[in-house]
Amino acid sequence: MTLPRIAVLASGRGSNLQAILDAIAQGRLDARLVGVFSDRPQAGALMRVPPELRWSARPSSFENRQAYEQALGAALAASGADWIVCAGYMRILGEALIARFAGRMLNIHPSLLPRHRGLHTHAAALAAGDTEHGCSVHFVIPELDAGSLIAQARLPVEAGDTPETLASRVLALEHRLLPAVLRLAVAGRLSERDGTTYVDGQPRFTPLTLDSLERRMPHPEATP
Numbered sequence: 001m002t003l004p005r006i007a008v009l010a011s012g013r014g015s016n017l018q019a020i021l022d023a024i025a026q027g028r029l030d031a032r033l034v035g036v037f038s039d040r041p042q043a044g045a046l047m048r049v050p051p052e053l054r055w056s057a058r059p060s061s062f063e064n065r066q067a068y069e070q071a072l073g074a075a076l077a078a079s080g081a082d083w084i085v086c087a088g089y090m091r092i093l094g095e096a097l098i099a100r101f102a103g104r105m106l107n108i109h110p111s112l113l114p115r116h117r118g119l120h121t122h123a124a125a126l127a128a129g130d131t132e133h134g135c136s137v138h139f140v141i142p143e144l145d146a147g148s149l150i151a152q153a154r155l156p157v158e159a160g161d162t163p164e165t166l167a168s169r170v171l172a173l174e175h176r177l178l179p180a181v182l183r184l185a186v187a188g189r190l191s192e193r194d195g196t197t198y199v200d201g202q203p204r205f206t207p208l209t210l211d212s213l214e215r216r217m218p219h220p221e222a223t224p
């Protein structure tokens with residue numbers, strides 16, 4: 001059986017990548033990781049996979065952004081990835097690259113989109129007085145953190161929360177949400193058309209919840 005192929009774009013420590021690797025290793029995700037692609041050769045994420053799965057290039061060593069993204073796009077295409085996951089990839093992707101992989105590029109973002117696009121989402125949620133916060137997985141479009149939503153996981157903001165305490169509780173949810181969405185994706189049950197997410201061929205007007213995803217796929221650390 002040929003397994004669906006997943007590529008991960010990451011700039012940092014790669015804990016979401018690790019959640020994908022763990023899900024594969026534990027038989028919760030029937031897929032193969034075909035590469036980790038980074039704009040930072042020192043990224044911790046790269047160290048989580050064997051050398052033959054690592055690709056990195058410093059954008060500043062290319063003539064311009066297009067040239068860098070052409071190289072990245074060629075490497076992604078060569079990996080044969082069916083799904084490309086941005087998991088802490090800290091650069092804005094250009095239109096040409098996104099168009100090349102349209103409908104099969106996902107991003108995980110640490111807020112309940114459309115609230116708090118961009119950086120510093122945990123501080124922004126606190127500053128706004130939000131009572132709930134969380135994370136979202138969505139299709140990637142050229143506009144930052146704006147593609148159609150697939151799924152969200154939420155938690156209550158607690159008295160005394162700081163950006164750091166919120167970040168760590170949200171990160172734990174990210175590690176459950178991302179593999180759960182990928183499980184749908186690699187099963188061929190997830191698609192996007194004209195800015196709308198489809199699950200099992202049906203349009204979704206609200207994002208899936210972590211609960212509903214985990215009812216389909218229990219997480220070993222989820223409380224019964």
Ligand code: GRF
Pocket residue numbers: 010011012013014015016017045087088089108109110171174
């Ligand atoms: C995560 O919070 C992700 O949502 C955000 O960047 C962080 C990456 O963390 N886009 P890691 O590199 O996966 O540990």
